Amino acid sequence: MFFVPFLIMLREGLEATLIVVIITSYLKQSGQGLWLKYVWLGVISALVLCLLLGIGIEKTTGEFPQQQQELFEAIVAVVAVVMLTYMVFWMQKASVSISRDIRAAVDNALTRSHAPARALMLMVFLAVAREGLESVFFLMAAFTQDVGVMAPIGAVSGVVCAVLIGFALHFAGSRLPLKAFFRWTSLLILLVAAGLSAGAIRAFHEAGVWNYLQATAFNSSDILSTHSLFGTLLESLFGYQSMPSQSEVLVYLLYLLPALTWFLWRAKQTSSSYAQ
Template sequence: MLVPFLIMLREGLEAALIVGIVAGYLARTGRSAWMPAVWIGIFLAVALALFVGAGLQIASAEFPQATQELFEAAVGLVAVVVLTSMVLWMRQAARSIKAELQSSIDAALSGSDGRGLALVGLVFFAVAREGLESVFFLLAVFQQSPGAAAPLGALGGIALSSLLGYAIYRGGVRLDLARFFRWTGIFILVVAAGLLAGSLRHLHEAGLWNTLQGVVFDFAGVLPEDGVVGTVLSGLFGYMDDPRTGELLVYVLYLGIALTLFLRPVAPRTERARSSASAASLKGATR
């Protein structure tokens, strides 16, 4: 329950901040009349995420066992890619997302025709990205944690993120967003490592991965995966009571690489731009 709650709290807060930036900028620039277009974009994005999630869930219910294992492995791998890219993208874009959104709003509303559609599209794609990320993550988590706890945790995270987003927009709550996204980013990468190891096991059970299957340790008698503590550790860290060599290797390798990329200092945008300009000048001079 805690894992989907924290993930959806982060995803929901990202979406809420995007909507808050758009709504606040429209209000400050005297263009609040365009807010219905914002709500239409949000509605369409949520509808798309629900449609995709329901479609994948219904389709997977009809699969035979081997195909079901392959589907769960594919969903887990997609979730790992999506979560990793989201965390690394937010690390780079956090400082400039407000200015880029405001510039996109100005561009969307500057034309004489189709301004409403342009604004709907802007909000739709911004929110749909968060929604589709959430769909693949939740599918992977729900497959590993059947029952009502995971969906309830996800709903709780969405509800709290909506309240926090509104409170931030109204100015009643101030969060250290840099610290929030940093710690939740680390947590998400740990969860993604567990999903990656679990996907490798699903590939083995589907008959597609049969190497590095030696059991590293067997804690089934001491700390079983289906016990109370084991269930919590499995949900938080991808704990397995009998990990295979390949599963442990991909867990450690992924976590080492992902945390290194995530925790390294972010170069100031001006320095990156200057480096790119210098590289372009040098390339032109050598021609």
């Protein structure tokens, strides 16, 4: 499982990086570079918080009995689904005017606050911490499904790529087709979240919380087994199961169909507004 952690951390890292790049570039361009140190203090504080939270969760979960671990994994998966969904739809809305909105927020923090340094640092801290906390809960859900080294390597690689893209945007003035990038990765992430939601209901069953609709919905093991290369890839990326229960299929569809419909409708509305 390399690609999914890579994709999520690239997305999360790039969102956070874009916010920081916009703020730092605006401060430099407007001759307010003296405030840059407070931006970096906000970034570092947010990263430390997320790191401590991840370590704390990792240390405590090992002490749970098996049934409680399954319940914890189910809850983490639900939180990850909620945060991934929020991330997709927030970015779909914010990408239209993210630069203008962030610059306005910086102006507000520096001109209207009694303590502009603290206000600016808090604004950056909250922006980066939001992305970081989303990442923590997603990675916890992903790592419980794959105990190998590829998932952490994918996550670190995603962050590194996001930072490198941020540096390219900041120093070289590079222009990337970010709108298309966020659109296609959003669709992939919705599929990932649908797989996580099905995995959550499976974990709730293993924890003894959910025992309904457990009959096998279909058996595709003869066509595409999870032991095959492609089946393993689909399982890692999108939570594919060759013999899912009825509740897994139901939850998968109940999440994916409305989410995709809403995403595509909003994309169409945004395109129509641009055309006008």
